[in-house]
Amino acid sequence: xxxxxxxxxxxxxxxxxxxxxxxxxxxxxxxxxxxxxxxxxxxxxxxxxxxxxxxxxxxxxxxxxxxxxxxxxxxxxxxxxxxxxxxxxxxxxxxxxxxxxxxxxxxxxxxxxxxxxxxxxxxxxxxxxxxxxxxxxxxxxxxxxxxxxxxxxxxxxxxxxxxxxxxxxxxxxxxxxxxxxxxxxxxxxxxxxxxxxxxxxxxxxxxxxxxxxxxxxxxxxxxxxxxxxxxxxxxxxxxxxxxxxxxxxxxxxxxxxxxxxxxxxxxxxxxxxxxxxxxxxxxxxxxxxxxxxxxxxxxxxxxxxxxxxxxxxxxxxxxxxxxxxxxxx
Amino acid sequence: xxxxxxxxxxxxxxxxxxxxxxxxxxxxxxxxxxxxxxxxxxxxxxxxxxxxxxxxxxxxxxxxxxxxxxxxxxxxxxxxxxxxxxxxxxxxxxxxxxxxxxxxxxxxxxxxxxxxxxxxxxxxxxxxxxxxxxxxxxxxxxxxxxxxxxxxxxxxxxxxxxxxxxxxxxxxxxxxxxxxxxxxxxxxxxxxxxxxxxxxxxxxxxxxxxxxxxxxxxxxxxxxxxxxxxxxxxxxxxxxxxxxxxxxxxxxxxxxxxxxxxxxxxxxxxxxxxxxxxxxxxxxxxxxxxxxxxxxxxxxxxxxxxxxxxxxxxxxxxxxxxxxxx
Numbered sequence: 198x199x200x201x202x203x204x205x206x207x208x209x210x211x212x213x214x215x216x217x218x219x220x221x222x223x224x225x226x227x228x229x230x231x232x233x234x235x236x237x238x239x240x241x242x243x244x245x246x247x248x249x250x251x252x253x254x255x256x257x258x259x260x261x262x263x264x265x266x267x268x269x270x271x272x273x274x275x276x277x278x279x280x281x282x283x284x285x286x287x288x289x290x291x292x293x294x295x296x297x298x299x300x301x302x303x304x305x306x307x308x309x310x311x312x313x314x315x316x317x318x319x320x321x322x323x324x325x326x327x328x329x330x331x332x333x334x335x336x337x338x339x340x341x342x343x344x345x346x347x348x349x350x351x352x353x354x355x356x357x358x359x360x361x362x363x364x365x366x367x368x369x370x371x372x373x374x375x376x377x378x379x380x381x382x383x384x385x386x387x388x389x390x391x392x393x394x395x396x397x398x399x400x401x402x403x404x405x406x407x408x409x410x411x412x413x414x415x416x417x418x419x420x421x422x423x424x425x426x427x428x429x430x431x432x433x434x435x436x437x438x439x440x441x442x443x444x445x446x447x448x449x450x451x452x453x454x455x456x457x458x459x460x461x462x463x464x465x466x467x468x469x470x471x472x473x474x475x476x477x478x479x480x481x482x483x484x485x486x487x488x489x490x491x492x493x494x495x496x497x498x499x500x501x502x503x504x505x506x507x508x509x510x511x512x513x514x515x516x517x518x519x520x521x522x523x524x525x526x
Numbered sequence: 527x528x529x530x531x532x533x534x535x536x537x538x539x540x541x542x543x544x545x546x547x548x549x550x551x552x553x554x555x556x557x558x559x560x561x562x563x564x565x566x567x568x569x570x571x572x573x574x575x576x577x578x579x580x581x582x583x584x585x586x587x588x589x590x591x592x593x594x595x596x597x598x599x600x601x602x603x604x605x606x607x608x609x610x611x612x613x614x615x616x617x618x619x620x621x622x623x624x625x626x627x628x629x630x631x632x633x634x635x636x637x638x639x640x641x642x643x644x645x646x647x648x649x650x651x652x653x654x655x656x657x658x659x660x661x662x663x664x665x666x667x668x669x670x671x672x673x674x675x676x677x678x679x680x681x682x683x684x685x686x687x688x689x690x691x692x693x694x695x696x697x698x699x700x701x702x703x704x705x706x707x708x709x710x711x712x713x714x715x716x717x718x719x720x721x722x723x724x725x726x727x728x729x730x731x732x733x734x735x736x737x738x739x740x741x742x743x744x745x746x747x748x749x750x751x752x753x754x755x756x757x758x759x760x761x762x763x764x765x766x767x768x769x770x771x772x773x774x775x776x777x778x779x780x781x782x783x784x785x786x787x788x789x790x791x792x793x794x795x796x797x798x799x800x801x802x803x804x805x806x807x808x809x810x811x812x813x814x815x816x817x818x819x820x821x822x823x824x825x826x827x828x829x830x831x832x833x834x835x836x837x838x839x840x841x842x843x844x845x846x847x848x849x850x851x852x
Binding site for chain 1: 647651652653654656657658660661662663664665666667668669670671672778781784785788794824826827828829830832833834836837840841844845
């Protein structure tokens with residue numbers, strides 16, 4: 198669903214019913230922000246908003262990555278454990294040594310590239326459904342992270358590695374504070390936006406998700422586009438993992454469940470599951486909405502697991518609405 | 527009709543199906559590993575029933591998964607439902623204070639209700655089955671983890687015989703598993719409902735034109751799958767003495783039940799397959815488990831290998847498919 202959408206009705210009234218429509222996700226996001234402000238007025242101040250963006254950045258980045266896989270009609274459930282792997286591997290590689298930060302980051306992106314390539318090739322060449330492929334990858338990455346760390350990760354990350362998630366510049370005019378994580382977020386979103394909405398690749402990705410057979414018959418190299426989508430998703434997971442390592446430190450639970458959060462966020466943002474429709478601004482707004490919802494649930498004092506139930510309900514409702522739209526179309 | 531069946535079953539030629547080969551290969555592999563690691567005791571009656579008992583939990587779940595997959599749907603909520611029913615079993619029983627009949631009926635009732643919801647979402651609201659059951663699974667897990675964070679209550683003493691008791695030389699759990707398997711085979715091969723399952727999974731629109739109430743068939747399959755996941759929860763509670771909110775998820779019953787169904791030759795898109803293949807897949811997994819234990823593979827490496835084997839096994843069937851796989 199694009200931000201502004203010209204909807205024309207059927208039949209003789211077509212001309213009358215053309216109107217501007219704002220995608221519901223933006224209204225949802227506004228409502229949630231208003232509700233949070235009700236509980237915590239400092240949320241609306243520049244510093245509060247920047248802090249919110251900093252905390253939501255990993256999920257928003259992950260959702261952008263997931264969007265590419267969803268657009269081509271697949272799912273990537275391995276990103277959560279790729280985040281776990283990233284955080285644990287970073288601590289084991291650097292052992293707190295600041296000089297090793299950049300080599301470690303290079304290595305981690307190499308791992309991300311490999312994971313994405315393997316996921317994409319297994320799905321495309323071996324025809325294993327992406328849900329099974331990426332669940333298998335999830336097991337392997339989690340097992341690898343645990344085996345490497347001996348089951349109980351120790352150690353800590355060097356300060357310059359943690360800076361990506363933690364560093365905040367203060368006393369900036371207008372916006373007051375500027376976290377480095379928000380800059381990373383803006384760059385990642387800008388690249389995703391450009392890739393999906395301004396390049397041939399993005400149009401092909403959506404075309405494949407809409408009708409793979411038709412795309413193939415019209416000469417699209419379906420395999421390359423799909424593999425690239427999985428690679429982008431894996432890269433987004435490594436980026437999110439680097440940010441998360443910055444503010445929550447080393448643990449086996451880092452990234453747990455974030456794969457489903459990213460899918461739920463994309464669905465809230467109007468991305469159609471099983472492909473063919475989705476936009477980067479929608480996905481980002483969806484991620485921010487979901488994170489705002491979590492923040493609100495926190496304020497209301499609801500226990501953490503309720504998040505899961507809320508996500509489940511969101512998935513079902515969104516898919517039911519999408520199912521109805523598809524049948525009407 | 528019986529003549530046709532007889533001529534098609536080729537009683538004289540011994541040519542195992544792919545599933546037969548998997549079962550045979552697994553059995554041989556088990557024997558070789560047992561002998562090679564000097565644990566010939568594993569080949570005794572106790573060793574073999576022990577191997578078969580490893581099949582029970584995954585096997586019962588996988589029977590249900592086979593039914594929904596044949597009907598063209600899928601169930602990703604089973605692992606969470608197993609946790610819910612395991613916890614509720616021991617919570618309802620509270621040791622010996624409440625007997626075991628009422629708690630068992632209550633747990634199965636809840637499981638059937640979850641199946642009904644899954645079925646209604648898939649058949650009536652046309653929600654993609656992956657998403658619908660992922661969603662119900664998340665809701666179940668969220669509510670369960672909010673209410674319980676550790677082992678809850680305890681099962682009745684007498685109820686532990688479900689997992690540990692024997693009738694003559696045969697463990698009760700194995701007998702239950704065998705009965706459920708035969709029942710499912712009978713339903714699929716010899717009943718109208720079984721024929722309808724294949725018809726709906728193979729071509730839903732065609733089945734509807736032929737007068738089959740496709741929604742009802744899909745809903746029934748989902749209720750059956752959830753009931754069987756409920757039975758698995760009962761079994762795990764009986765074996766552990768108490769249910770914890772992570773038993774289903776940590777057992778990977780969602781991924782593995784789907785994997786064994788596919789390994790057994792059932793098409794993920796529905797309409798073709800059977801229980802026999804699924805059982806062969808379950809045996810393969812039990813042998814892997816037992817084999818890793820005998821060799822003494824590091825538990826984390828075991829997880830890596832399992833992930834790789836699941837994908838490889840599905841790929842072995844799937845790579846010839848022409849269709850676009852999502």
